[in-house]
Amino acid sequence: MSKDKIIRAAIEVFSENGYHRASMDEIALRAQVAKGTLYYNFPGKSQLFKTIVKEGFEDIMHRTQADLNAPLPIKEQILRIIRHHLDLFLESRHFSHIVFNELSNGIEQDVLDELKQLRRDHLHFLASILEAGKCEENLLRDVDSNLAAASIIGTMESTCNYYLSHPEAYSRDELEHFVFTIITKGLFISID
Amino acid sequence: MSKDKIIRAAIEVFSENGYHRASMDEIALRAQVAKGTLYYNFPGKSQLFKTIVKEGFEDIMHRTQADLNAPLPIKEQILRIIRHHLDLFLESRHFSHIVFNELSNGIEQDVLDELKQLRRDHLHFLASILEAGKCEENLLRDVDSNLAAASIIGTMESTCNYYLSHPEAYSRDELEHFVFTIITKGLFISID
DNA sequence: AAATTTGTACTGACCAGTCAGATTAGTTTT
DNA sequence: AAAACTAATCTGACTGGTCAGTACAAATTT
Numbered sequence: 001m002s003k004d005k006i007i008r009a010a011i012e013v014f015s016e017n018g019y020h021r022a023s024m025d026e027i028a029l030r031a032q033v034a035k036g037t038l039y040y041n042f043p044g045k046s047q048l049f050k051t052i053v054k055e056g057f058e059d060i061m062h063r064t065q066a067d068l069n070a071p072l073p074i075k076e077q078i079l080r081i082i083r084h085h086l087d088l089f090l091e092s093r094h095f096s097h098i099v100f101n102e103l104s105n106g107i108e109q110d111v112l113d114e115l116k117q118l119r120r121d122h123l124h125f126l127a128s129i130l131e132a133g134k135c136e137e138n139l140l141r142d143v144d145s146n147l148a149a150a151s152i153i154g155t156m157e158s159t160c161n162y163y164l165s166h167p168e169a170y171s172r173d174e175l176e177h178f179v180f181t182i183i184t185k186g187l188f189i190s191i192d
Numbered sequence: 193m194s195k196d197k198i199i200r201a202a203i204e205v206f207s208e209n210g211y212h213r214a215s216m217d218e219i220a221l222r223a224q225v226a227k228g229t230l231y232y233n234f235p236g237k238s239q240l241f242k243t244i245v246k247e248g249f250e251d252i253m254h255r256t257q258a259d260l261n262a263p264l265p266i267k268e269q270i271l272r273i274i275r276h277h278l279d280l281f282l283e284s285r286h287f288s289h290i291v292f293n294e295l296s297n298g299i300e301q302d303v304l305d306e307l308k309q310l311r312r313d314h315l316h317f318l319a320s321i322l323e324a325g326k327c328e329e330n331l332l333r334d335v336d337s338n339l340a341a342a343s344i345i346g347t348m349e350s351t352c353n354y355y356l357s358h359p360e361a362y363s364r365d366e367l368e369h370f371v372f373t374i375i376t377k378g379l380f381i382s383i384d
Numbered sequence: 385a386a387a388t389t390t391g392t393a394c395t396g397a398c399c400a401g402t403c404a405g406a407t408t409a410g411t412t413t414t
Numbered sequence: 415a416a417a418a419c420t421a422a423t424c425t426g427a428c429t430g431g432t433c434a435g436t437a438c439a440a441a442t443t444t
Contacts, residue, residue: 001423002423002424016297017297017298018296018297020210020212020213020298021212021296021297023398023399023400024400025398025399025400028426033425034424034425034426035400035401035425035426036401036402036403036423036424036425036426037423037424037425038401039400039401039402040422040424040425044400044401045401078379101293104210105208105209105213106209106212106213116357123354130379138381139380139381140379140380140381141373141377141379141380143370143374143379144370146358147351147355147367147370147374148374148379150347150350150351150353151347151350151351151371151374153350154343154345154346154347154348154349154350155343155346155350156346157350158342158343158345158346158349159339159342159343159346161342162315162338162339163339165308166338170336170339178336178339179343181335181378182339182343182375183374183378183379184378184379184380185333185377185378185380186333186373186375186376186377186378187270187322187332187333187335187340187376188267188331188333188376188377189330189332190382215432215433215434216433216435217432217433217434225389225390226389226390226391226392227390227391227392227434228389228390228391228392228436228437228438229388229389229390230435231435231436232387232388232389233388236434236435237434237435
């Protein structure tokens with residue numbers, strides 16, 4: 001079965017080039033498979049892309065979920081969410097940029113809608129963890145959990161980009177610590 | 193001079209389509225100008241794109257700077273930074289997505305480098321405001337200002353996207369208030 | 385008269401998607 | 415066990431379309 005080879009190659013090529021610049025020829029070449037095989041296994045470029053994004057989201061959600069099964073204080077839960085997501089962002093920067101950001105124009109509307117839904121699902125996954133924590137402990141500020149989740153994702157993405165273009169400036173642990181601090185405690189010193 | 197017409201049209205077309213899907217023919221059409229005029233005024237597509245991104249950054253930086261000239265408490269400064277940037281993100285979502293995110297592959301390396309530099313400059317602009325605030329008031333946590341600036345940008349982008357796809361859920365003021373709260377105070381209730 | 389703009393037509397490159405035929409693997413017949 | 419058959423899988427040359435960039439003679443603007 002060539003499907004796996006194709007997916008592996010497609011992840012590479014989409015990650016390196018983004019959706020539009022990734023060509024089916026390049027993916028076929030990289031997968032050591034004829035172009036026709038791509039179209040035998042997937043109806044088209046955008047469906048192939050969707051498959052990959054879907055797997056990306058499922059992977060990060062499963063990895064995170066698996067680590068949160070035991071009952072943990074919300075503080076520790078947030079730390080682990082950050083840790084797992086930083087893993088993804090740092091290990092495969094381009095891939096995760098695509099997964100989280102690239103809802104590229106020029107994809108058929110129905111596939112685009114599915115991609116948007118996947119993003120929403122992931123956001124709600126994080127939001128529901130926060131929401132649960134809000135009920136069980138009196139530690140979380142009463143803000144909208146979806147916005148809070150969006151803000152966590154945005155912070156991670158943006159700081160990872162900076163981190164990756166200044167590799168000498170910080171360690172991975174410092175980055176993790178920074179993200180945790182800024183997300184949980186904010187910029188201001190607590191003594192108001 | 194057709195330059196202005198071209199730039200206005202190019203902003204529209206790039207914003208609607210992103211870099212790759214924006215075509216020079218479409219830009220010419222929209223600017224009511226012959227294609228040749230595009231190439232008379234700009235050496236090529238990527239230089240035109242660069243010009244626009246540059247103006248976008250300059251615009252937001254000038255608008256923000258102008259509003260911070262009077263000496264203001266850092267709290268107010270951060271609020272205004274957020275306000276101006278939300279203006280940009282909300283008024284021209286796609287344009288700002290391009291300006292802040294699209295460092296598209298498939299642009300000549302030298303132009304790409306210039307774009308990256310523009311992003312860095314903008315980040316340092318925000319970071320230096322935070323840095324100055326850190327010295328003058330004892331209100332800001334001692335974290336790296338560049339990471340802090342990156343985190344502000346990331347939070348704004350991510351929450352704006354969510355906001356824009358759920359237009360009924362919040363008002364613009366609520367969004368602004370949320371971003372300010374999350375950035376300055378974080379998720380946790382201050383009483384540790 | 386110099387700079388700018390127009391319009392049209394053209395080139396060369398790239399690329400998503402197609403398709404008729406080749407190959408492989410699995411099954412049935414002899 | 416070999417031969418014949420079948421369906422799934424794979425191949426790669428080819429098609430049609432798009433688009434950046436060019437050419438240039440004529441018109442318009444400054």
